[in-house]
Amino acid sequence: MxxxxxxxxxxxxxxxxxxxxxxxxxxxxxxxxxxxxxxxxxxxxxxxxxxxxxxxxxxxxxxxxxxxxxxxxxxxxxxxxxxxxxxxxxxxxxxxxxxxxxxxxxxxxxxxxxxxxxxxxxxxENAALRRYVSLLETGQRISTTLDRERLADTASAAFQGMGSASAVVLFERDATGCSRLLSAPGLSSEGREAPHLAFLAPRLGVSREAQVLEGVPGPWPRALVVPAVDGEDLLGHTVLLYPDSPPEGITEATGFLARCLALALRNMGRIAEVEDLAYLDDLTHLFNTRYLHMVLDREVKGAQQTHGFFSLLFLDLDYFKTINDTHGHLVGSQLLVEMAQLLRGCVRDDDVAARYGGDEYVVLLRNTDAAGALKVAERIRRTVESHRFLAREGYSLALSTCIGVACFPEHARDKATLLDLADRAMYRGKKGTRNVVYLAARDLEATPSTRHSQPTGSEAGLSAAASPR
Missing domain, CATH: 3.40.50.2300 (Response regulator)
Structure with missing residues (x-):
């Protein structure tokens, strides 16, 4: 009829x-x-x-x-x-x-x-078929995107279009189950829309079903929360904001896109795990030299384009061979791990701490000039000097370190020279009093070629090899 x-x-x-x-x-x-x-x-x-x-x-x-x-x-x-x-x-x-x-x-x-x-x-039927084809193509673009920034842009645009939303906020869940912001195009974390984000994050919950939230502060008081689920795992949420009630008939499309988003987040997590294996030192779980050189190339290029600056710290533990000779290489390896933990606590999350080989470490301090780098280096030196290593294991070992500091572009404008000057500054301390911080200079003595011949990675971690210092 x-x-x-x-x-x-x-x-x-x-x-x-x-x-x-x-x-x-x-x-x-x-x-x-x-x-x-x-x-x-x-x-x-x-x-x-x-x-x-x-x-x-x-x-x-x-x-x-x-x-x-x-x-x-x-x-x-x-x-x-x-x-x-x-x-x-x-x-x-x-x-x-x-x-x-x-x-x-x-x-x-x-x-x-x-x-x-x-x-x-x-x-x-033809119109519905075209919508389904468009939805399928959009879902494929989302699920096959492995770049985080591109994923945020693609998924946000897709949800906003398919859900006829005024704004979209994407959250992903970390390993601890906490929700963190993935994307909020058009929303500012400091502007008038900030209450949206503060209101939404603690209310996402663990439900696998879509839900409507009322009373969202700001110009869009209603939100449709669509969970991004892959199998049994809740990997994130998509929040679609509306001035009134969400339109009818969007549940199927937004649910499909959310599943595609979950698949993309899952794939990115797997890739991150593989990258960790490739870029982390087996013993200390700091970054390794492969990652250090990659990030240094990127940092130099970025600083050249934006006229920015950064600094390098080159660290070497004093008399580490004595630890190996006295207590054995297993104790030496445990000490290197504790030193890595100590180093992480002295720098910012945005900085890069890497094990360079043996008992040598390099720290990249982003957006830090020479004065700031010297302060960080001195903080690290004092922390190492006052710390007692392997105290819980019954050793309570005292140790010190020499630190060389070199800055871009003040001391060098390329990666190799910058690393060399930081190494030379550190070596000057090794030849002197030790337990000291030195700033790079062009007239510093070059380090012996044999200093960096020891193995790196898991091999260095097991042997804790180092020349007498």
Whole structure:
């Protein structure tokens, strides 16, 4: 059964056609003017409009044009007493599903309505298919994106478009189950939208089902929270913000996109685990020299482009070979691990601490000039000097370190020279009093080539090899 709007200014025609259609099981509303047509179409949903071509207050072409422009999902059947080709051609070109010439037999009208409804259903199926194809392609783009920044941009745009949201906020869950911001395009963590973020994060919960949050502070008081689930694991949330209630019919699309987001987050996590294996020192779990050289290349390039600056600290433990000789290499390896932990506590999260080999460490201090680097180096030196290593194991070993400091671009404008100057500054301390910090200078003595010949990585960790210092 279809809901049909019948338009004709002749009472006899309205009665006749109305009876035809009602007898066939359709629900029919009859009107006489174009104004009534517009009012009815705006007020109620219809499947088909049946209109006479000639009306007292206008013509059926206006009914056809208005319906197709403002209600494109409704099919229009045109009936006329004019047995001419031109009006029929104009009606069909304007989007009419059928063009019937009076007198119209009941079975002809019924057949025309069936064809119009079949056409409408086919068009709706095609539109739905296009939406599903678009949704599938969007989901594939999200699930195959392995770059975090690109993923945030792609997923945010997709959710905002598919969910007709005013704004979108993406959260990911870390290994401890805490939610952290992945992306919030258009929202500022310091501006007027900041209350959104403070309100949302603790309310995401662990539910695997979509939920609506009310009372969100700011211009969008309602939020649809869609969990990003892969298998049994909750990997994040998508929050779609609205000024009113979320639109109906978006649950399926947003749920599918959220599953694609979860898959992308899962894949990025796996890649991060592999990268950790490639870039972390086996013994200390600091970064290794492979990662240090990669990040130094990136830092030098960025500083050259932005006229920025950074510093390097080159550390070497004093008399470490004595520890190995006295207590054995296993104790030496344990001490190197504790030294790495000590070093992490002396620098910022944004800085890069790496094991360079044996008992040598290098720290990259981002956005830090010579004065700042000297302060950090002195803090590290004092911390090592006052610390008692392996105290819980019963050794309580005292140790000191020499630290060389070199800064970009003050001392060098390329990676190799910067590392060499930091190493030379450190070596100056080794030849002197030890337990000291030195700033790089061009006239410093070059370090012996044998100093960096010891193995690195797990091999160095096991042997804790180092020359007498």
């Amino acid at each position: 279809a809901r049909i709007l019948l338009v004709d200014d002749e009472k006899m025609a309205r009665t006749l056609y109305g009876d035809y259609l009602r007898g066939a099981g359709h629900e029919v509303t009859a009107v006489t003017s174009i104004a009534e047509v517009k009012e009815e179409l705006a007020r109620h949903p219809y499947d088909t409009v049946v209109t006479d071509l000639i009306l007292a207050s206008g013509d059926g072409m206006e009914v056809l044009r208005h319906t197709k422009q403002h209600h494109p999902g409704i099919e229009v059947v045109v009936i006329t007493g004019l047995d001419k080709v031109d009006p029929a051609v104009r009606a069909i070109k304007s989007g009419a599903a059928e063009y019937l010439v009076k007198p119209v037999a009941p079975e002809v009208l019924q057949h025309a309505i069936h064809r119009a409804l079949a056409t409408r259903e086919l068009l709706q």
